[in-house]
Amino acid sequence: MQRFPDYFNFSHKAGVYALRLTAGAVLFFLMMPILVIIPLSFNSEPFFTFTEGMLSFEASAYSLRWYRAILENPNWMLAIRNSFIIGFFATIVATSLGTLAAVGLASPEMPFKRVITALLLSPMIVPLIIIAAGMFFFYTRFNLVGTFTGLIIAHAALGVPFVIVTVTATLTGFDHSLFKAGLSLGANPLRVFRDVVLPLIRPGVISGGLFAFVTSFDEVVLVLFLAGPDQRTIPRQMFSGLREQINPTILAVATLLVFVSVLLLLSLELLRRRSERLRGV
Amino acid sequence: MTATTFDDARPVSASPGLTREEAGFARRELNRRRLRAFALVIPLLVFISFAFFAPIATMLHRSVYNPTVVQLIPDTLAKLQSWDGEGRPDDSVLTAMAVDLKRLANNRTSGKLGEALNRGLPGTSSAVKATARKLRQVDDATLAADGAALLLGANDKWASVELWRNVRKTGRTYSDRYFLTALDLERNAEGDVQTREAAQIYVQLYTKTMRIALIITILTMLLGYPLAFVLANAPARTASLLMVMVLLPFWTSLLVRTTAWIALLQTNGVINSVLMGVGVIGEPLEMLFTEFATIVAMTHILLPFMVLPLYSVMKGIDRSYMRAALSLGSSPIPAFIRIYFPMTVPGLSAGALLVFIISVGYYITPALVGGTDGQMISNIIAFHMQQSNNWELAAALGALLLVLIIALYWIYDLLVGADNIKLA
Numbered sequence: 273m274q275r276f277p278d279y280f281n282f283s284h285k286a287g288v289y290a291l292r293l294t295a296g297a298v299l300f301f302l303m304m305p306i307l308v309i310i311p312l313s314f315n316s317e318p319f320f321t322f323t324e325g326m327l328s329f330e331a332s333a334y335s336l337r338w339y340r341a342i343l344e345n346p347n348w349m350l351a352i353r354n355s356f357i358i359g360f361f362a363t364i365v366a367t368s369l370g371t372l373a374a375v376g377l378a379s380p381e382m383p384f385k386r387v388i389t390a391l392l393l394s395p396m397i398v399p400l401i402i403i404a405a406g407m408f409f410f411y412t413r414f415n416l417v418g419t420f421t422g423l424i425i426a427h428a429a430l431g432v433p434f435v436i437v438t439v440t441a442t443l444t445g446f447d448h449s450l451f452k453a454g455l456s457l458g459a460n461p462l463r464v465f466r467d468v469v470l471p472l473i474r475p476g477v478i479s480g481g482l483f484a485f486v487t488s489f490d491e492v493v494l495v496l497f498l499a500g501p502d503q504r505t506i507p508r509q510m511f512s513g514l515r516e517q518i519n520p521t522i523l524a525v526a527t528l529l530v531f532v533s534v535l536l537l538l539s540l541e542l543l544r545r546r547s548e549r550l551r552g553v
Numbered sequence: 554m555t556a557t558t559f560d561d562a563r564p565v566s567a568s569p570g571l572t573r574e575e576a577g578f579a580r581r582e583l584n585r586r587r588l589r590a591f592a593l594v595i596p597l598l599v600f601i602s603f604a605f606f607a608p609i610a611t612m613l614h615r616s617v618y619n620p621t622v623v624q625l626i627p628d629t630l631a632k633l634q635s636w637d638g639e640g641r642p643d644d645s646v647l648t649a650m651a652v653d654l655k656r657l658a659n660n661r662t663s664g665k666l667g668e669a670l671n672r673g674l675p676g677t678s679s680a681v682k683a684t685a686r687k688l689r690q691v692d693d694a695t696l697a698a699d700g701a702a703l704l705l706g707a708n709d710k711w712a713s714v715e716l717w718r719n720v721r722k723t724g725r726t727y728s729d730r731y732f733l734t735a736l737d738l739e740r741n742a743e744g745d746v747q748t749r750e751a752a753q754i755y756v757q758l759y760t761k762t763m764r765i766a767l768i769i770t771i772l773t774m775l776l777g778y779p780l781a782f783v784l785a786n787a788p789a790r791t792a793s794l795l796m797v798m799v800l801l802p803f804w805t806s807l808l809v810r811t812t813a814w815i816a817l818l819q820t821n822g823v824i825n826s827v828l829m830g831v832g833v834i835g836e837p838l839e840m841l842f843t844e845f846a847t848i849v850a851m852t853h854i855l856l857p858f859m860v861l862p863l864y865s866v867m868k869g870i871d872r873s874y875m876r877a878a879l880s881l882g883s884s885p886i887p888a889f890i891r892i893y894f895p896m897t898v899p900g901l902s903a904g905a906l907l908v909f910i911i912s913v914g915y916y917i918t919p920a921l922v923g924g925t926d927g928q929m930i931s932n933i934i935a936f937h938m939q940q941s942n943n944w945e946l947a948a949a950l951g952a953l954l955l956v957l958i959i960a961l962y963w964i965y966d967l968l969v970g971a972d973n974i975k976l977a
Contacts, residue, residue: 277876277879277880279879279880279882280879283884283885284879284885287885287886291779291782291783292783294779294780295779295780295782295783295784295795298776298777298779298780298856299780299795299798299799301776301853301856302798302799302802302853302856302857303798303801303802305802305810305813305814305816305817305853306801306802306805306809306810306813308813308816308817308823309809309812309813309816312816312823319821320815320816320819320822321816321819321821321822321823321826322823322826365600369596369597369600370597372593372594372596372597373593373594373596373597373598375593376589376590376591376592376593376594377590377594379586379589379590379593381583381586381587381589381590382587382590382591382594383587383590383591388594388598390962390966391598391601391606392594392597392598392601394605394962395601395605397910397958397962398609398914398955398958399913399914399915399916399931399954399955399958400914400916400931401914401916401931401934401935401951401954402609402612402914402934402951402954402955402958403605403608403609404938405612405934405938405944405947405948405951406608406609406610406611406612406951407604407608408938409608409611409612409615409944409948410607410608410611410612411608425603425604426604428600428604429600429601429604429605432597432600432601461589486804489806490806490807490808492807492808492917493916493917496935497938497939507806507807507808510808510812511808511917511921514808514811514812514815514921515921518815522812523812523816526806526808526809526812526813529805529806529808529809530801530805530809533801533804533805533806534801536804537797537800537801537804
């Protein structure tokens with residue numbers, strides 16, 4: 273049982289418990305929808321809800337048929353492949369350009385720092401529908417609509433702000449004399465970057481890359497406007513599935529995606545700890 | 554005010570310890586470093602300009618630029634220049650239109666012209682298409698000689714002044730009329746701006762979008778505040794465990810969470826089954842495809858954006874302030890309102906602005922769970938882009954939305970600082 277300070281009267285204690293109860297309810301609200309879809313994805317019937325059999329835990333009410341359905345459906349397999357291809361290349365572009373820029377922005381001599389930072393972060397704030405419409409108008413001129421290149425460029429632009437934010441965070445407290453020391457010892461700037469700066473900011477770069485990847489992996493509005501039938505991605509496939517014929521395959525895909533997010537959360541936590549150790553916090 | 558030391562106060566160029574030569578060297582060195590820092594940012598600036606800013610600029614341009622009609626009937630519009638706007642234009646204009654229409658009929662683009670003219674004056678589309686079909690049979694020589702009569706014979710709408718005014722109006726390459734439409738305004742015959750007489754929908758839609766965004770912001774505040782408070786004051790171990798329950802939804806795909814809400818809210822979904830099982834309701838509630846569904850699902854999706862900034866602010870608040878107030882005999886509520894709450898306002902305003910900015914432009918969740926009355930401004934933009942093909946209006950609506958977002962982002966930057974955005 274919790275021990276309260278002596279000056280706590282009944283209303284203090286009641287307040288503490290009421291707060292905890294509310295917080296518990298909010299956490300329930302946050303987690304429940306995600307937890308509900310996991311058992312639903314093992315439904316043996318084509319329903320989006322719990323059947324009587326599932327509630328009485330009959331083994332026959334549960335099955336893996338919707339997971340098999342993913343493997344057997346060429347559209348889903350194509351979507352999974354496309355999501356990884358687009359996500360991978362968009363991450364490479366966003367991370368490399370974003371890291372260089374973040375290093376420049378962190379330098380104390382950077383001119384127009386505030387304006388440039390605000391500009392580079394703006395893809396995070398502008399509504400996706402506006403970006404999608406604009407890209408549709410502009411990319412058409414370069415025949416980029418309906419191509420992988422177009423989607424990779426589009427998704428890389430969305431991922432850049434995340435890389436800037438995470439790398440900048442690891443660079444705060446970065447000792448710029450390390451850079452000068454490297455130069456004065458005769459290394460060229462590129463070598464100093466590779467051998468001195470990069471190892472120190474690597475956790476930030478990797479977590480920025482993860483953010484960029486997730487942004488692309490989860491993005492659907494730009495895909496709706498810019499992708500042709502050959503570039504369908506997982507979220508695009510889910511979107512049309514939810515609009516047209518709802519079936520529990522979507523729940524099975526959703527469950528797999530929840531596990532992807534769990535993995536992601538774990539790796540980010542490990543990176544954070546590593547970064548703190550490297551910076552000696 | 555602390556005393557300024559001598560060192561801080563002296564500008565570099567006037568440093569008594571430096572010769573003119575040394576000062577020049579220092580200046581050159583500083584410029585060289587500035588250039589080096591800037592050079593690192595250039596590749597990204599170039600990339601973002603192409604991939605992001607140019608598309609946004611194109612969209613803004615598109616909202617005032619409408620080349621469709623000019624490209625379709627250039628000759629007619631050139632001849633229409635000299636028309637005074639009163640009475641039927643003279644026969645040369647009508648003949649030019651007849652020739653243009655035949656060409657369009659042969660290119661199968663008369664429908665496009667009909668669609669474009671119809672937006673300014675409903676009912677024009679059928680006249681254009683029917684006339685184009687008839688004129689297609691006529692040979693060029695007859696058309697050049699007798700085009701005006703043939704045009705008037707094909708459809709009597711070509712005699713109306715209103716139709717020609719509309720042709721001239723929609724024939725302008727640059728115009729503000731899509732912005733006027735987006736604001737439920739129009740120009741009357743004299744060219745003055747007035748409230749549109751036909752259906753007024755867009756201002757109402759903007760208001761509704763802002764209202765929904767505001768409700769979501771308030772709900773995330775009400776739900777997020779107690780949660781962030783408990784998280785910030787829990788022992789480290791418990792806190793990190795509970796934090797996972799905030800971060801996991803945050804990291805879970807948007808579509809997964811939307812899917813979950815469809816499963817929960819639909820007519821024979823989980824919530825209805827539970828409520829009916831318990832006996833609270835006799836028959837299922839219609840919750841999916843309503844504004845309610847949009848609000849609930851978006852509150853769920855955006856709640857972490859409120860909890861995380863609040864948590865980081867509350868984490869930094871020294872607990873002894875509250876302890877002092879309580880041990881001095883204050884009741885919890887006045888102590889909270891006067892001591893604790895003011896210190897959390899920065900986190901609360903950061904979270905609120907973030908949630909509001911994101912929800913104003915939301916598209917996916919309203920599109921999937923909102924039905925017809927849960928639609929927001931983004932959905933109507935998508936509708937004009939994909940279904941009605943009125944790209945200029947979509948661009949104008951988007952431009953207005955963008956102005957709203959930039960204003961909010963500017964406020965956010967002033968209050969919080971854009972470079973203070975932190976990611977978990």
